[in-house]
Amino acid sequence: MKIKVFVSDLMFAPFPSHPATEANGALDLALQKAQHFTEAARSDGTRRVYAKALARWNAWATIHHVSHDAPTPDAIAAYIAALAYNGKSVSGINVALSAIQRACRTHGIVIDRKHSTIADTLRGIARRATKAIDRAEALDLPTLNGLIASLDGNDLRSLRDKALLLLGFFGALRRSEIVSLTLDGRSLFTIAERGVVLKMSATKASLKSEEVAIPRRNDELCPVVALERYLAASGITSGRLFRAISKSGRMLDRGLEATSVRHILSQRALMAGIDSSKFSPHSLRAGFITAAEIAHVPEHIIQRTSRHKSVEVLRSYIRVADAFEQNASRYF
Numbered sequence: 660m661k662i663k664v665f666v667s668d669l670m671f672a673p674f675p676s677h678p679a680t681e682a683n684g685a686l687d688l689a690l691q692k693a694q695h696f697t698e699a700a701r702s703d704g705t706r707r708v709y710a711k712a713l714a715r716w717n718a719w720a721t722i723h724h725v726s727h728d729a730p731t732p733d734a735i736a737a738y739i740a741a742l743a744y745n746g747k748s749v750s751g752i753n754v755a756l757s758a759i760q761r762a763c764r765t766h767g768i769v770i771d772r773k774h775s776t777i778a779d780t781l782r783g784i785a786r787r788a789t790k791a792i793d794r795a796e797a798l799d800l801p802t803l804n805g806l807i808a809s810l811d812g813n814d815l816r817s818l819r820d821k822a823l824l825l826l827g828f829f830g831a832l833r834r835s836e837i838v839s840l841t842l843d844g845r846s847l848f849t850i851a852e853r854g855v856v857l858k859m860s861a862t863k864a865s866l867k868s869e870e871v872a873i874p875r876r877n878d879e880l881c882p883v884v885a886l887e888r889y890l891a892a893s894g895i896t897s898g899r900l901f902r903a904i905s906k907s908g909r910m911l912d913r914g915l916e917a918t919s920v921r922h923i924l925s926q927r928a929l930m931a932g933i934d935s936s937k938f939s940p941h942s943l944r945a946g947f948i949t950a951a952e953i954a955h956v957p958e959h960i961i962q963r964t965s966r967h968k969s970v971e972v973l974r975s976y977i978r979v980a981d982a983f984e985q986n987a988s989r990y991f
Contacts, residue, residue, distance in 0.1 A: 716738065716755065716758065719738055720738075727762075730759070732771075732774045735770060739756060743788075748788070749784060795937065797945040798828065798938055800880075803946065807821060807824070809927065809930055809931035815904055815910060818889040818893075819893070819901060822888070824924065826886060827940070827943040831944045832943065833944060834918075834940035840900040841898060842895065844898075844899075846859055846860045850886065853874060872964075901914065903919075921940050924939075944965070947964070951964075961973065
């Protein structure tokens, strides 16, 4: 419990502490006001991940008699090596290192990843990594068709899930973006004759507002029609768009959590006779990008929807179902 209290105080303290005096009382008040914005710099999910990573670091540092907030490069190298030996993935190790860096910065200590001891250890871990990257499969169009076809009911839960899955797919949305949509908040949407425009505010990839246009379709996969039907049935006019529904089918005021998207996708896949173990919420985003690539949509147009700043990152989302069919050798 002591570790949890320490993590909470340390992770979200925006500035180093200083002795309390009458002279700096005005500064303390200003820092308290700044706290609100400092905490908003990272999503709740990121803060939870960092807190857990830092709790593990604190426990290890205590056992090994290492300074928590001013560790040496050798101590950092030893810790990330221990994580690697215990099976932590390269990405997980980088998250742990980021959490330590942020915590140390609150004490005026800079942890330099480029320091030779830390950098060489990271490179060695990456070279020796035996754990393959386990990426969820893209939700392809035939599978999406099967999934949506099974959602043929007019009950509120079916209408909600259908709108959620189709908006997530054709908007190439992250799960946090799906559940953050509101009717009157910061992440808004506007339904027009040609489609729906999502205004995403302070997303994972950008602190700026970003707009995503989703056009209407002339088939059962139209996300706009699904959204309109859900809104008409739910009768909601303000607050969160996607909300929890009681066992009796009554809509609640509580909005869905990001983890709810995984549960909905998994449950609906099982009900449609689809192996749900292959998919995650990211399958919606990867599925759209992969489908667009297969349809030979230019990358800059895909980026307009996916909002990737880097083409390299965009390409990493493309899942090729048939490596022989999608092969350069077939073109000559």
